[in-house]
Amino acid sequence: MGNHALSYGAMLGRSQVIAAYPITPQTQVVELLSEMCADKTLDAMFIKVESEHSAMAACLGASLSGARTFTATSAQGLALMHELLHWASGGRLPVVMGNINRAMAPGWSIWSDQNDSLSQRDTGWIQFYCANNQEVLDTVIQAFKVSEKLLIPSMVILDAFTLSHTYEVVDIPEQEKVDEFLPPFKPEITLTPDDPHAFGGLTSPEHYFELRYKLQKDMEKVEALIEKTGREYEKMFGRYLGIVEEHLCDDADLIFITSGTMGSTAKVGVDELRKEGIKAGNLRIKVFRPFPFDVVRNVIKGARKVAVVDRNISYGHHGMFFQEVKSAVFGHSDGIPIFGFITGLGGRDITPSTFREIAQYVREKEKPEENIVWIGVKK
Amino acid sequence: MRLSLPEEELMNSGHMACQGCGATLAMRYVLKALGQKVALCIPACCWSVIDGPFPYSSLDVPIYHCAFETAAVSASGVKAGLEMVGDTETTVVAWAGDGGTFDIGIQALSGVAERNDDILYVCYDNEAYMNTGTQRSSATPYGAWTTTTPVKHFKNRPKKDMEAIMAAHRIPYIATASVGYPEDLFKKVKKAKDIQGTRFLHIYAPCPSGWKSRPEDTIKLARLVVQNAIFPLYEIEWGEKYTLNIKIKEKKPINDYLRIQGRFRHLKKEEVAFIQEEVDKKWERLLANVNGNQ
Amino acid sequence: MKKKNRAQKIIFKSEKEFPLMPMSVGSMLFNKTGAWRNIKPVIDLENCIQCGICWKFCPDVAIIIEDEWPVIDYDYCKGCGLCAEECPSKCIAMVEEEK
Numbered sequence A: 001m002g003n004h005a006l007s008y009g010a011m012l013g014r015s016q017v018i019a020a021y022p023i024t025p026q027t028q029v030v031e032l033l034s035e036m037c038a039d040k041t042l043d044a045m046f047i048k049v050e051s052e053h054s055a056m057a058a059c060l061g062a063s064l065s066g067a068r069t070f071t072a073t074s075a076q077g078l079a080l081m082h083e084l085l086h087w088a089s090g091g092r093l094p095v096v097m098g099n100i101n102r103a104m105a106p107g108w109s110i111w112s113d114q115n116d117s118l119s120q121r122d123t124g125w126i127q128f129y130c131a132n133n134q135e136v137l138d139t140v141i142q143a144f145k146v147s148e149k150l151l152i153p154s155m156v157i158l159d160a161f162t163l164s165h166t167y168e169v170v171d172i173p174e175q176e177k178v179d180e181f182l183p184p185f186k187p188e189i190t191l192t193p194d195d196p197h198a199f200g201g202l203t204s205p206e207h208y209f210e211l212r213y214k215l216q217k218d219m220e221k222v223e224a225l226i227e228k229t230g231r232e233y234e235k236m237f238g239r240y241l242g243i244v245e246e247h248l249c250d251d252a253d254l255i256f257i258t259s260g261t262m263g264s265t266a267k268v269g270v271d272e273l274r275k276e277g278i279k280a281g282n283l284r285i286k287v288f289r290p291f292p293f294d295v296v297r298n299v300i301k302g303a304r305k306v307a308v309v310d311r312n313i314s315y316g317h318h319g320m321f322f323q324e325v326k327s328a329v330f331g332h333s334d335g336i337p338i339f340g341f342i343t344g345l346g347g348r349d350i351t352p353s354t355f356r357e358i359a360q361y362v363r364e365k366e367k368p369e370e371n372i373v374w375i376g377v378k379k
Numbered sequence B: 001m002r003l004s005l006p007e008e009e010l011m012n013s014g015h016m017a018c019q020g021c022g023a024t025l026a027m028r029y030v031l032k033a034l035g036q037k038v039a040l041c042i043p044a045c046c047w048s049v050i051d052g053p054f055p056y057s058s059l060d061v062p063i064y065h066c067a068f069e070t071a072a073v074s075a076s077g078v079k080a081g082l083e084m085v086g087d088t089e090t091t092v093v094a095w096a097g098d099g100g101t102f103d104i105g106i107q108a109l110s111g112v113a114e115r116n117d118d119i120l121y122v123c124y125d126n127e128a129y130m131n132t133g134t135q136r137s138s139a140t141p142y143g144a145w146t147t148t149t150p151v152k153h154f155k156n157r158p159k160k161d162m163e164a165i166m167a168a169h170r171i172p173y174i175a176t177a178s179v180g181y182p183e184d185l186f187k188k189v190k191k192a193k194d195i196q197g198t199r200f201l202h203i204y205a206p207c208p209s210g211w212k213s214r215p216e217d218t219i220k221l222a223r224l225v226v227q228n229a230i231f232p233l234y235e236i237e238w239g240e241k242y243t244l245n246i247k248i249k250e251k252k253p254i255n256d257y258l259r260i261q262g263r264f265r266h267l268k269k270e271e272v273a274f275i276q277e278e279v280d281k282k283w284e285r286l287l288a289n290v291n292g293n294q
Numbered sequence C: 001m002k003k004k005n006r007a008q009k010i011i012f013k014s015e016k017e018f019p020l021m022p023m024s025v026g027s028m029l030f031n032k033t034g035a036w037r038n039i040k041p042v043i044d045l046e047n048c049i050q051c052g053i054c055w056k057f058c059p060d061v062a063i064i065i066e067d068e069w070p071v072i073d074y075d076y077c078k079g080c081g082l083c084a085e086e087c088p089s090k091c092i093a094m095v096e097e098e099k
Helices: A001-011 A028-037 A050-063 A075-081 A084-090 A134-152 A174-182 A208-219 A222-237 A262-273 A292-301 A318-331 A351-362 B020-035 B046-051 B068-084 B100-102 B104-114 B162-168 B182-193 B213-227 B269-291 C003-008 C082-086
Strands: A018-019 A045-047 A067-074 A095-099 A126-129 A154-161 A244-246 A253-258 A280-285 A287-289 A306-311 A338-343 B036-041 B063-065 B091-098 B120-125 B175-179 B199-204 B234-237 B240-244 C039-043 C061-065 C069-073 C092-096
Touching: A001 A095, A001 A134, A001 A154, A018 B068, A028 A045, A028 A067, A028 B036, A028 B068, A045 A222, A050 A067, A050 A075, A050 A084, A067 A075, A075 A084, A075 A095, A084 A208, A095 A134, A126 A244, A126 B068, A134 A154, A134 A174, A134 A222, A154 B240, A174 A222, A174 B063, A222 A287, A222 B199, A244 A292, A253 A262, A253 A351, A262 A280, A262 A351, A262 B234, A280 A292, A292 C069, A306 A318, A306 A351, A318 A338, A351 B240, B020 B036, B020 B046, B020 B091, B020 B120, B020 B182, B020 B213, B036 B068, B036 B175, B046 B091, B063 B213, B068 B104, B068 B120, B091 B100, B091 B162, B100 B104, B100 B120, B104 B162, B120 B162, B120 B182, B162 B175, B162 B199, B162 B234, B175 B182, B199 B213, B199 C039, B213 C082, B240 B269, B240 C092, C039 C082, C061 C092
Parallel strands: A018 A045, A018 A067, A067 A095, A095 A154, A126 A154, A253 A280, A253 A306, A306 A338, B036 B063, B036 B091, B091 B120, B120 B199, B175 B199
Antiparallel strands: A126 A287, A244 A280, B175 B234, B234 B240, C039 C092, C061 C069
């Protein structure tokens, strides 16, 4: 299942310290990793912490000591870690974390929704949104490489159940080849008495600004590094990830912008629309942070209309992919109307007919009349 | 000249502590006992400021200034990380104040102790959230003034019995210590250093700024508090075996200790009598635990 | 002491000089806390019994042992008075700092 693809990625990546706390629908990730540590398939220390906040804290300590670290969580657990997500990025600690997109309580939900990970978009973590199990495994391995090169943490994000619990055939790379692709983590500076430093001390206005400037400057190098790493991975393993997945965008009049598993559903919707003579296309964003401004601008520049589909909402504003796409396009393809749709919150099913409904709506409008078009709400 | 402690210093001058700070003496003695091969995890507390701001440090050992609630588990993570990169020698120490131990950090500490993770946890106790200006913590003793327990509403709950809580976790070693008895503290740290598993050391560290006491009285307070049995010095092994380190033939009256601290000056006679009663009862309970071993 | 002479105030002129994460690169020994005090201890070596107690109880490591005698490092002494208070032979006096 998708969760196990995360575990295999962490195992093949030779994680050294894992600290995690169970939460539906992530539990299988840590259960399999626990077994792998117990039977020595994976030579790692698994700290069975008592909360997600402690899980991230333990990972930060281990990462600072020079170990490769991995953890996984979802929704409430991710929110509990929030303070420490800032620590990871500000402390330049390359932790890799799997996050299962699950709706935030209340009410209690275990189903798919992007608000949990998107609420963390400002914390300085690289964010990958996956749509199938193979992608998950390949992304984790590459995430270690990218994170460790630029010392910025990554999260690899899966939809609850539609990806985390779906079984698919996955090509598992050989350990030796992964070792060749991903050498051991050997940071220059670590927490050690042989070279004592105080890390993360009181930082006055005299100094804080430059440290954060450096983080952003390094974030700006991430996209190119993901590309480069992706090509290296393609050479060794035959699969290329890329920053986005384009489906029939070249000649499309209407382009859907999606992420996660609804991006796969969108492709089916696109194919159906094409059969009816509608030139639809789908742009699935795989890397959300850093935001791929140029790629997005480039793909949509030939389109007549763009429909961004969000499985999330920033209350008091709009869908978050919608916000970001609009800001990317502002001053560039200003003429193209961009429509924002919100659907699927709390795991409400997104099907190919969702995309037909969106296409129908867009066809009837010259330009957006509202910033949020709600699809599927019983009004 | 025969010094009772090794002369080598791992703590340097120039640090930011107030005059007469007990917490600095605690660090100085603990580092003398542990040596240079340590890694400290220091959460938000006086010591995160005492050490000095970026880009400086006043210690010759590595420090991870970790998030407030996480001292214990950050240390666990550091220990695991060091082991996985081949360093099994470095002693990993969580160095937290009473706030980060008794209150916001207690969950992580409980988790670590329950798992018996291999770290040395040191709590230096100045009995309030001193770093943020003397607000009450659950380590603040009954009767004390703090900014959140002003004189009209002084702290009217007893100090949390952290030793009992840690003993319930059945960890290999728990000890109380005081900067007024540096040789006893030194011995305990040396002993703790060689034990595997979670070791908990609770050090009494007077704070002239927060207690409104004279800076030069810090050691006197740290001695009186042991001699009047408010803070007896003892060890607990595996949560069961109690050993009293400084035996007291006759407890000193608590008034000598209370009246040289401004934070207790408002106490009325009945309130002092109540405190004395509680101290007596607690002392008897401790003696029962100690004698239960024989 | 060689250590304190090497310690300097650190000024970064550009972001390129900063470490990647907030990490110490220098010692607090540059910070001469002697400037904090109003009163200072003076040891009367005639009556000093060389017990080492003043050295032991200094929170600022401002008393060092030189040739078996305690010497106060006035660069760092904050004037807390613990040495004078704890000295068993009462040979340390706290005197007003001259301007």
